[in-house]
Amino acid sequence: MSVPVLTAVAWPYANGPRHIGHVSGFGVPSDVFSRYQRMVGNRVLMVSGTDEHGTPIQVQADAEGTTPRELVDRYSRVIQDDLVGLGLSYDLFTRTSTDNHHRVTQDLFTALWNNGYVRTEKTLGAISPSTGRTLPDRYIEGTCPICGYPGARGDQCDNCGNQLDPADLINPRSRINGETPQFVETEHLLFDLPAFSKSLGSWLDTRTHWRPNVLNFSKRLADDLKPRAISRDLDWGVRIPLDGWHDLPMKRFYVWFDAVIGYLSASVEWAQRTGDPHAWQQWWCDPDAQSYYFMGKDNITFHSVMWPAFLLGHNGEGDRGGEVGSFGRLNLPTEIVSSEFLTMSGSKFSTSRGTVIYVGDFLREFGPDALRYFIAVAGPENQDSDFTWDEFVRRTNFELANEWGNLVNRSISLAFKNVGAIPEPTSPDPADEALLAQSRAAFDTVGAHLARSRFKQAISEAMRIVGEANAYLSHQEPWKRKDDPARRDTILHTALQVVQDANTLLTPFLPHAAQKVHEALGGTGVWAEQPHREDAGVSGELGTSHSVLTGDYASEQARWASTPIPVGRPLERPTPLFAKLDPSLGETGPSWAPIATDG
Numbered sequence: 001m002s003v004p005v006l007t008a009v010a011w012p013y014a015n016g017p018r019h020i021g022h023v024s025g026f027g028v029p030s031d032v033f034s035r036y037q038r039m040v041g042n043r044v045l046m047v048s049g050t051d052e053h054g055t056p057i058q059v060q061a062d063a064e065g066t067t068p069r070e071l072v073d074r075y076s077r078v079i080q081d082d083l084v085g086l087g088l089s090y091d092l093f094t095r096t097s098t099d100n101h102h103r104v105t106q107d108l109f110t111a112l113w114n115n116g117y118v119r120t121e122k123t124l125g126a127i128s129p130s131t132g133r134t135l136p137d138r139y140i141e142g143t144c145p146i147c148g149y150p151g152a153r154g155d156q157c158d159n160c161g162n163q164l165d166p167a168d169l170i171n172p173r174s175r176i177n178g179e180t181p182q183f184v185e186t187e188h189l190l191f192d193l194p195a196f197s198k199s200l201g202s203w204l205d206t207r208t209h210w211r212p213n214v215l216n217f218s219k220r221l222a223d224d225l226k227p228r229a230i231s232r233d234l235d236w237g238v239r240i241p242l243d244g245w246h247d248l249p250m251k252r253f254y255v256w257f258d259a260v261i262g263y264l265s266a267s268v269e270w271a272q273r274t275g276d277p278h279a280w281q282q283w284w285c286d287p288d289a290q291s292y293y294f295m296g297k298d299n300i301t302f303h304s305v306m307w308p309a310f311l312l313g314h315n316g317e318g319d320r321g322g323e324v325g326s327f328g329r330l331n332l333p334t335e336i337v338s339s340e341f342l343t344m345s346g347s348k349f350s351t352s353r354g355t356v357i358y359v360g361d362f363l364r365e366f367g368p369d370a371l372r373y374f375i376a377v378a379g380p381e382n383q384d385s386d387f388t389w390d391e392f393v394r395r396t397n398f399e400l401a402n403e404w405g406n407l408v409n410r411s412i413s414l415a416f417k418n419v420g421a422i423p424e425p426t427s428p429d430p431a432d433e434a435l436l437a438q439s440r441a442a443f444d445t446v447g448a449h450l451a452r453s454r455f456k457q458a459i460s461e462a463m464r465i466v467g468e469a470n471a472y473l474s475h476q477e478p479w480k481r482k483d484d485p486a487r488r489d490t491i492l493h494t495a496l497q498v499v500q501d502a503n504t505l506l507t508p509f510l511p512h513a514a515q516k517v518h519e520a521l522g523g524t525g526v527w528a529e530q531p532h533r534e535d536a537g538v539s540g541e542l543g544t545s546h547s548v549l550t551g552d553y554a555s556e557q558a559r560w561a562s563t564p565i566p567v568g569r570p571l572e573r574p575t576p577l578f579a580k581l582d583p584s585l586g587e588t589g590p591s592w593a594p595i596a597t598d599g
């Protein structure tokens with residue numbers, strides 16, 4: 001049965017290029033998952049985009065002497081280049097600065113407002129005493145009132161993960177110039193999160209299949225809900241569709257309110273582009289549809305509590321009840337798949353300290369699949385994990401090049417040299433059959449891991465088959481069987497069948513290499529489709545054209561099954577699948593990379 005599967009991928013913030021820590025959290029896991037789901041025949045809609053509003057964009061644009069629009073135009077393009085380069089197979093990767101996104105955000109808000117889940121309230125807001133301008137939350141720093149961490153930000157404590165109000169910070173100060181902010185009264189929209197305590201709690205009780213760290217964290221949050229401001233004093237963002245508010249120059253939705261609505265707005269935009277404007281409903285309104293949200297752990301709050309509460313409010317399913325909003329009854333997330341953090345040689349990635357490896361730099365030197373492999377096998381799936389050049393070089397050379405690359409290369413080379421085509425098997429012996437049985441059985445075991453987002457176990461199991469095939473070749477020694485060509489051909493056929501199976505098992509992880517192996521085995525056409533950029537035209541009122549990432553994944557050939565390799569198909573001399581890296585890279589990293597420091 002073909003199930004609609006929504007892959008909702010966290011929206012990268014358009015204030016700079018992404019580093020490999022970012023894409024290890026949201027990017028590669030979501031793509032591996034989506035590629036697997038397509039291969040088993042499910043209808044996948046994978047959406048995301050650049051998150052382009054909010055105070056950090058405004059402040060950075062001021063600092064660079066440019067406009068927020070110019071800044072996000074520049075960085076959305078850089079980020080799109082990185083994601084295309086990594087081969088992340090978005091059905092639509094768009095932007096929050098589109099008319100469509102603004103309209104969907106306003107419509108969803110209207111449902112919350114009509115159902116009584118938002119009220120206006122005068123609260124204390126910070127201004128800079130020297131300039132009189134609003135001082136954004138993130139630019140206020142102080143001691144966390146909950147855990148005592150001295151570097152807490154006004155909106156969130158990075159140490160304990162709690163959302164904060166800047167007025168609650170102990171010893172608050174401006175991160176821009178160090179002065180003490182002044183708190184003045186300003187009117188805001190408050191979302192009545194406590195009205196969802198019961199409905200969120202009973203929903204979370206049904207989420208028993210989540211990763212335990214995500215579920216336990218979410219339950220703790222849901223036990224202690226407070227009303228949250230969803231507006232900000234800012235002139236860059238989505239306008240508030242209320243009389244007396246819409247035209248105020250300094251009132252916009254809080255960036256996190258509109259960013260999570262992006263999953264819905266991107267689905268709506270995707271449907272419009274297909275010519276069937278209601279097509280998004282298959283993923284959002286069909287009760288049998290599934291939805292998986294991928295992110296780093298710093299975003300759990302917004303996806304396991306805030307976003308479900310917005311959906312419940314739109315559906316009229318909080319304590320106050322209400323009508324179902326204009327989108328129809330919307331599905332809550334099936335699962336929140338959150339990763340932990342990737343560190344670099346023991347330290348947090350930090351743009352300000354220069355300890356950062358940008359995706360673009362990495363791809364230019366090493367290509368996408370080596371990074372995808374590292375993230376899948378050694379990434380921060382269940383606990384923080386560390387990137388070191390030594391480990392990257394070791395895994396690339398010994399696992400990708402020596403084990404997988406070598407298996408492909410020597411089995412195809414031998415068949416090419418001896419037969420020139422896929423050899424014909426005759427009377428297989430128990431060793432052949434045992435190996436084939438293992439690689440066939442791996443579709444179930446690896447598939448079960450992938451369906452549960454257990455990427456590390458999935459790729460380890462796939463690589464175990466590669467190891468078994470290498471051991472089989474070393475033991476059977478087809479290169480010593482000149483006097484028994486029938487046996488030699490049976491061995492080579494068996495090895496090539498296992499290469500075909502292993503390549504299928506590895507396709508979600510290594511889609512670029514998988515295409516090459518498909519061709520090296522004499523296959524033609526697209527095995528694993530890659531995304532591309534498309535011009536999406538002018539975005540109405542906001543007046544600028546935007547481009548999106550998309551792809552035609554229905555045309556790819558990869559299916560999650562052992563497919564027989566066709567006897568007699570001509571082969572050519574293979575080229576190496578993965579280049580080996582100079583081991584000295586493991587000590588220092590490439591010249592463009594920051595110097596690793598201890599701890």
Ligand SMILES: [Zn+2]
Nearest residue numbers: 144147157160
């Ligand atoms: Zn704290």
